[in-house]
Amino acid sequence: MIIESLHMKNFKSHQDTNIEFDTGISIIIGGNGAGKSSILEAVSFALFKQYTSKRIEQLITIGQKRMSVEIQFTAHGRTYRVLRERTKTSSKAIMKIKEGGRFQSLVSGDRQVTMEVQNLLDMDGDLFLNAVYVRQGEIADLIERTSSEKKQMIGRLLGIDSLEKAWKNFKVILDGYNEKKIRLEGRIESFKDLDEEFKTKKDKKRELSLQIKDVNLKREENIIESDLLREKKEILDKRSLEFEKATTILKSKTDFLEQLEKTKKDLDNQLSEIILKEEEINQIKPRLKKLEVLKSLQDNIKELKDLQKDEKKLVKIRDDIERFRDILNENEEYYNDYSRLDDEINTLQYAKDQFEGSRVLIQQYTERKSKIEVKIRQALEKIDHVLEKSNQILDTEFDSVEEFQDHLSTSKPQLEAELMIASESIQELKRELSNLQVKRENLDKPIKELERVKELCPICKSTITPQKRDELITDYQAELENNHRSSEILKDKLKRIEGEKEKLDSQQSRIQSINLGILNEYLKSVDENRQEIKNIDSSLNDLQGKMVILEKIETDIAQNKSKLRDIKGNYEKYLTARGSLESLGDYEEQLASLDEIKLSIRKLKKKISILMEIAGDSVENLPGEIAYLEELSKTHQHLLGEVSQKDSLLRRIDENQSLIQETLEELKKVQKVVEDSKYNKESHERVKKEWELKKDELMDLSGQKQLLVGQLHQLSDSIQTIEEKLNSLREYETELKNLKDFLKLLNLIRDLYGKDGVQKDLRNLSRPLIEEKTRELFEKFNFEYSDVRLDEDYDVTIYGPRGESSLDMISGGEKIAVALALRLGITQVLSGGSLEMIMLDEPTIHLDAYRRQELIDLLKRMSIIPQMIIVTHDADLEDAADNIMKMEKEEGVSFLVES
Structure with missing residues (x-):
């Protein structure tokens, strides 16, 4: 493209x-x-x-x-x-x-x-950009980066990074499906033994259905008997109603009286316990007075110890500050000298960096100058060769191109003018010869006419005499002879001029065979190269001046570094002391804090002395005494809480005694009612008991039926739930099987995208191709190396006159050539x-x-x-x-x- x-x-x-x-x-x-x-x-x-x-x-x-x-x-x-x-x-x-x-x-x-x-x-857009678009810094990166970074960069160009990204992204997908697999396995595990449970409950359901049938039969028989007993019971119930009511009240009042007597006894016991606790409180109270004194003494002793620690710490800080100040004073001059020298070195180093490339450039310019001088010598030799050949062609002996060009500039126009004159003369002579030829043909025609028709004039066709005819023939023949002589003269002249023109053409051809353009190109090349040498000499002069400056800078840097090494220890002492002083804080503030602490210590010691006189012998085991008194204080508080209920207890005793008196009077009245009644309780109780037994039996049967029906419904629901779970289990098992198969496929695909899969295949496939293309391109730069090799990490090894060399062992220019060849090699492979x-x-x-x-x-x-x-x-x-x-x-x- x-x-x-x-x-x-x-x-x-x-x-x-x-x-x-x-x-x-x-x-x-x-x-x-x-x-x-x-x-x-x-x-x-x-x-x-x-x-x-x-x-x-x-x-x-x-x-x-x-x-x-x-x-x-x-x-x-x-x-x-x-x-x-x-x-x-x-x-x-x-x-x-x-x-x-x-x-x-x-x-x-x-x-x-x-x-x-x-x-x-x-190719698509990504491949196009990776192939033909060399991004910023890629050539430098192929030189400067580490092996892993270069491998990663080349991987990006080859598209391997997208495979690595896909491999990593697959892990997220796999983790998601693995989590789903674990959840499914957990669900399936929770359904373990579900089939056995389903079978057991189905058997239990059949058994419950039979039991419900038996209970229904028994219940129908008991209903009939229960109805007969119920009628007899209702008659006796009417008679016993009043008796039972009075008896119930009597029993209730008797029970209530017993409860009141029991309450009276409990209240009396509680009152006795409170009286004993009041006596215990009176014994404990005087002993608690020392607790606050002892606790105050303990707090003051702890505060004294803390202040003494702070005092010791501040004394150490004061001593350290004074010591570090002495170190600063002793080493301040060294610190200032070191800082000054370090600034000078940095300034010199910056200056050195500006001149650092001078050595390499001098070598480069020197090599370049040598190559140009060789080119100049070669060009001058070619000029001498062309000049010698041109002198041979023109039979001249010019020593310089300028003389030769001057000669050509004079002789060439003159030769062209002579050629033009000769050409014009030839054309003129040929026209004259052509005219003579026409005249000769015109003269031949009347002579032939006179010979053929002797009586007529060939021009006017009039009758002529024989003498006139002979006279005309003689005139025509004389003209023919003059024409012939003139033609021969012109032919001789034409031949001579044509001969001269041939010499001129030959001379012009020899001049044209001389390629002044080549001479001018060689001269131009020599001039340009000489100008470049002048520029190089000028640059070298500048660089030599820079080298003098650079050597002076390097000497100054070495001297200053030597001085720095001599005083580095004192400089570091100063820095350490200064840093320590900054961390220790202000000296005056520390002294003020120390004075405050000493004053506080004196006050505390005086206060502690007073408290110890008050405490007496208790000071010997102060923590133990405080712990004992604190426990005693807790007991005292607990007793106070219990004793506080005494007034309430006395009120309850009075109220309970009043209730006892009222209940005794009510009991007398109820006992009289019971004695007046003629009710036969034993007979009634017997009927009632029989009916109750039958009713209970009937209720038991109803309860058994309800229980069995409830169990049956519950069991049916459970069986339905188990059936649903079994259906879900089969779905989960199918889903788990499909998921495991899918996970195998995903793992296989992920392995293909991994380092040992397509990535490795792509590297193994592309590396030899890149190596071959890099080698072909590097050879075009005409360095003295026979081979270029790439290892698996795309590290470059080249082979030359000195054997095997790594990228770090070759010159900067060769490194650039390798990097450029490698990058273009990658481009060739991608395209x-x-x-x-x-x-x-x-x-x-x-x-x-x-x-x-x-x-x-x-x-x-x-x-x-x-x-x-x-x-x-x-x-x-x-x-x-x-x-x-x-x-x-x-x-x-x-x-x-x-x-």
């Missing part, structure tokens, strides 16, 4: 930019933000609708409603044109092919155009070996001055790729360019500067 033209309207910062591309090296140069990289993005957008902006609407120039990009290119011998337009809500795309001098529509629509371009170029065009974005970025110059020299010598488009801000690359396009930007609009 060769790009012929690109037209952008309202694309990013390009309002209306039209670029005509040619083969060879085209440089798009401009400052940062001038819109250079947008050109490469426009190519990608036009071909594949790929862009770097977050949203496609951001490609439209701010304030505009529509943008378009049109690209024209050749591929496989045919010319194509792609146009893409975009508004904020719609898009349009059309691809045309050139047929018979006119463009005919091929396909339309974004997707259709992209597919057609992919089929035509045999299927049919690379016609490549785009480089800031190829010199991250390269030092020497390597940048080497890359420029390599690009100058490159003719292996028909079309190379380079976007750069590096003006040095203009030396390598066949075509230069300068981009500028004003008021936010990028445009191509007219050259």
Whole structure:
């Protein structure tokens, strides 16, 4: 593919930019933000609708409603044109092919155009960018990066990183399905022994159905007997109603009286216990007075210990501050000297960096000068050879090209003038001979007429005499003889002039065989090379001056570093002391804090002394005494709580005694009613008991039936639930089987995407191809190396006169050549070996001055790729360019500067 033209309207910062591309090296140069990289993005957008902006609407120039990009290119011998337009809500795309001098529509629509371009170029957008688009810093990275980083970068170009990403993403998918598998297995495990339970419950259901049938029969028999007993009972119930009522009241009052007597006894016991606890409180209370004193003493002793620790700490800080101040005073001069020397070294080092490339450049310029001198000698030898050959041709003996050119500038016009005169003379003589020939023919005709018709004049046809005829014949023959003599004279003159012209033609042919253009080219080359040597000598003189400065700088740096080493220990002592002082705080503040603590200690000691006099012997086991008294205090509080119920208890005792008196009087009245009744309780109780037994039996049967029916319903529900679970279990088992099969498939696919799968196959397949292409390209740079090899990590090994060498062992220029060959080798492999065009974005970025110059020299010598488009801000690359396009930007609009 060769790009012929690109037209952008309202694309990013390009309002209306039209670029005509040619083969060879085209440089798009401009400052940062001038819109250079947008050109490469426009190519990608036009071909594949790929862009770097977050949203496609951001490609439209701010304030505009529509943008378009049109690209024209050749591929496989045919010319194509792609146009893409975009508004904020719609898009349009059309691809045309050139047929018979006119463009005919091929396909339309974004997707259709992209597919057609992919089929035509045999690559998609990502592969196109990786193949033909060399990003910023890629060439430098192939030199500077570690093996793993280079391998990762080449993997990205080959598309392996997307496989690795897919392999990692598969882990998330697998984890999700594995979690689902575990959940399913857990559910299936929870249904264990479900079949056995289902069978057992089915048997139990049949058994319950039989039991319900037996209970129904028994219940019908008991209903009849129960009805007879119920009628007899109802008669006796009416008689016993009053008796039972009185008896119930009597029993209730008797029970209540017993409860009141029991309550009286309990209340009396509680009152006795409270009296005992009051006596215990009176014994404990005096002993608790020392507790507050002892606790205050304990707190003050603890506070004293804390203050003494703080005092000790502050004394140490005070001593450390004084010690570090002494260290600062002792080493301040060394610190100032060290800082000054370090600043000087940094300044010198910066200056050294500015001159660092001088040595390499001197060597480079010296080698370049030697090569140019060889070229000059070769050109001068060729000039001498051509001059010698030219002298032989012209039979001259000129010693210089200038003399020879002066001679030719004089003789060549003179020779051309003589040739012109000779040619004109020849033409004139030939015209005269032609006229004589016509006259001779005109004279021959009347003589023949006179010989044939003797009586008539051949001119006027009048009758003539024989004498007149003879006279006419004689005159005509005399004229013929004069004509013949004149013709012979003219022929002799023509032959002589033609001979002279042949000599002149031969001389002109020899002059024309002399290629003055070659001589001028050789002379021009010599002049240019001599001028370049002058420039190199001038640069070398400048560089020699810089070398003197550089050597002086290096000497100064070495001397200053030696001084630094001598005082480094004192400098570090100063820094350590200063850092320690900063962490220790203000000296005066620390002294003030120390005085405050000492005052507090004195006050506390006085207070503790007073408390110890009050505490007496209890100080000997202060913690134990405090613990004992605190437990005693808790007991005292508990007793106080219990004693506080005494008043309430006394009120309850009085109230209980009143209730006892009232209940005794009511009992006397109820006993009289019972004695007056004539009810036969035994007979009634017997009937009642019989009916109750029958009723209970009937209720038992009803209860058994309800229980059995309930169990039957519950069992039916349970069986239905189990059936549903069994159905779910079968579904879960089917789902688990399918899931396990699917997981096997996913693991297989993931393994294919892994490092030992497609990634490894792709590396193993591409590495030999990349190695072969890299070797072919590297050989074109004419270095003295026989082979280039790539290992599995894409580390480069080259073989030359000194044997095997790694990338670190060769010169900077050779490194650049290897990196460029490797990157272009990758491009060749990705493009299927049919690379016609490549785009480089800031190829010199991250390269030092020497390597940048080497890359420029390599690009100058490159003719292996028909079309190379380079976007750069590096003006040095203009030396390598066949075509230069300068981009500028004003008021936010990028445009191509007219050259």
